[in-house]
Amino acid sequence: MCYEEFELRKSIREKYIPFEMTDDFDQEDSCFYCNSLCYFSLLYSKQTKQIACLHHLEELGDISKIVLKERVREDDMHEVLEETRRITNAPKEWVQKLQSTLLASRKPSLKQLQQLLLEVF
Numbered sequence: 001m002c003y004e005e006f007e008l009r010k011s012i013r014e015k016y017i018p019f020e021m022t023d024d025f026d027q028e029d030s031c032f033y034c035n036s037l038c039y040f041s042l043l044y045s046k047q048t049k050q051i052a053c054l055h056h057l058e059e060l061g062d063i064s065k066i067v068l069k070e071r072v073r074e075d076d077m078h079e080v081l082e083e084t085r086r087i088t089n090a091p092k093e094w095v096q097k098l099q100s101t102l103l104a105s106r107k108p109s110l111k112q113l114q115q116l117l118l119e120v121f
């Protein structure tokens with residue numbers, strides 16, 4: 001995901017489209033053409049006032065009126081990606097811990113099981 005975003009940003013910058021870092025994103029900004037959520041970055045046409053994802057540059061029209069707006073720097077995207085991986089892998093890791101505990105002993109201690117339960121909440 002990050003690498004596709006990086007490649008698209010790079011190809012857009014190579015077309016001399018100005019870019020700016022901004023927090024001025026609406027939580028619901030989505031591409032006019034494909035309705036995908038534009039979370040990390042978006043293209044904005046000053047001429048048509050339309051928003052597009054990085055895949056729909058060509059559809060926005062006059063390239064001189066387009067700005068690439070970035071909410072998250074590329075360095076920070078790696079952190080977001082790692083945090084997302086950590087959160088999405090947490091249930092799988094918890095199941096592995098539970099299985100290890102249950103396989104290690106026929107009668108795991110109540111304390112061990114309570115500790116595992118606390119990790120869920």
Ligand SMILES: [Zn+2]
Nearest residue numbers: 031034053056
């Ligand atoms: Zn799109």
